[in-house]
Amino acid sequence: MKELIVISGKGGTGKTSLTAAFCHLASKLAHGCVCADCDVDAADLHLILSPEVEQSQTFTSGHEATIRQEDCTACGLCKEYCTFDAIIQEQDGTFRVDPYACEGCKVCVEFCPVQAIDFPSAECGIWNISTTRFGKMVHARLHIGAENSGKLVSLVRQQAREIAAQQGAKLVIVDGPPGIGCPVIASITGADAVLIVTEPSVSGLHDFERVAQLCRHFNIPAYLCINKYDINPAQGDAISTLAEQRNIPTLARINHDHAFTAAQIERKTITEYLRTDAADSATSQVRALWETLSQHLNA
Numbered sequence: 001m002k003e004l005i006v007i008s009g010k011g012g013t014g015k016t017s018l019t020a021a022f023c024h025l026a027s028k029l030a031h032g033c034v035c036a037d038c039d040v041d042a043a044d045l046h047l048i049l050s051p052e053v054e055q056s057q058t059f060t061s062g063h064e065a066t067i068r069q070e071d072c073t074a075c076g077l078c079k080e081y082c083t084f085d086a087i088i089q090e091q092d093g094t095f096r097v098d099p100y101a102c103e104g105c106k107v108c109v110e111f112c113p114v115q116a117i118d119f120p121s122a123e124c125g126i127w128n129i130s131t132t133r134f135g136k137m138v139h140a141r142l143h144i145g146a147e148n149s150g151k152l153v154s155l156v157r158q159q160a161r162e163i164a165a166q167q168g169a170k171l172v173i174v175d176g177p178p179g180i181g182c183p184v185i186a187s188i189t190g191a192d193a194v195l196i197v198t199e200p201s202v203s204g205l206h207d208f209e210r211v212a213q214l215c216r217h218f219n220i221p222a223y224l225c226i227n228k229y230d231i232n233p234a235q236g237d238a239i240s241t242l243a244e245q246r247n248i249p250t251l252a253r254i255n256h257d258h259a260f261t262a263a264q265i266e267r268k269t270i271t272e273y274l275r276t277d278a279a280d281s282a283t284s285q286v287r288a289l290w291e292t293l294s295q296h297l298n299a
């Protein structure tokens with residue numbers, strides 16, 4: 001089984017549109033493919049794939065302090081000891097924990113003289129196993145302000161691989177998070193290939209350089225796709241040259257096409273929406289990219 005991760009240095013490069021199109025094209029493989037959305041802070045692959053949720057589970061990570069008002073004597077010791085300023089004294093004199101500030105260090109729990117502080121597991125998000133028109137999909141959403149997205153990303157990848165193994169699918173396609181932080185590292189480590197999607201701009205070049213370094217550091221084969229290439233071919237070529245110096249092949253230069261947005265509005269992939277054989281059409285370019293990627297992946 002192979003695992004392809006689609007990432008970008010920042011959001012808005014067209015990463016998810018391409019991932020969705022790959023899921024469409026890969027669904028025609030023997031035993032299909034499994035799709036996963038690891039952009040858990042801002043998941044949006046579901047907007048195109050329209051999953052029907054079969055199983056949903058909460059994601060817990062770490063702990064969170066909560067004060068039982070009926071047992072609290074309002075001595076204020078917890079507020080004094082909390083170095084994260086997570087304990088608030090209300091105007092009426094009662095104490096409560098700010099869940100967004102609590103780091104789960106447990107100091108207040110240990111020092112409360114009347115054991116009035118509970119320390120339950122913190123619910124940080126949900127993850128789902130769903131069915132789509134292209135096969136199974138694993139996706140998740142982190143709650144607002146919740147942490148440990150890297151752990152949730154690892155969970156989503158693991159579930160997707162398990163489902164692929166069960167159904168005999170040879171490919172898992174992952175919509176990765178943008179940037180170079182913990183969730184991205186969690187999404188690419190151990191993958192078979194990474195497709196970096198970038199735009200032909202100065203910031204696109206900078207972002208590409210950062211994610212390219214990340215892939216090199218983790219020794220993961222990386223490929224480049226320059227989206228909206230015709231907006232600024234000179235800048236696109238500069239990114240391509242940099243990629244060549246980093247031993248990252250440029251697999252596609254896709255032209256800007258409003259059909260991508262029109263397809264999204266209809267909740268379709270570009271390959272479903274725009275059915276044409278014209279060589280310069282967005283559909284043909286995405287299909288050609290997929291063919292090349294498949295060969296590299298041996299999928």
Ligand code: SF4
Pocket residue numbers: 064065081082083084085086087097101102103104105106107108109
């Ligand atoms: S668990 Fe730690 S961070 Fe949270 S309220 Fe208690 S002392 Fe503060």
Ligand code: SF4
Pocket residue numbers: 067071072073074075076077078079095111112113114115116117
């Ligand atoms: S240390 Fe315990 S009793 Fe004192 S204010 Fe905090 S929760 Fe209440």
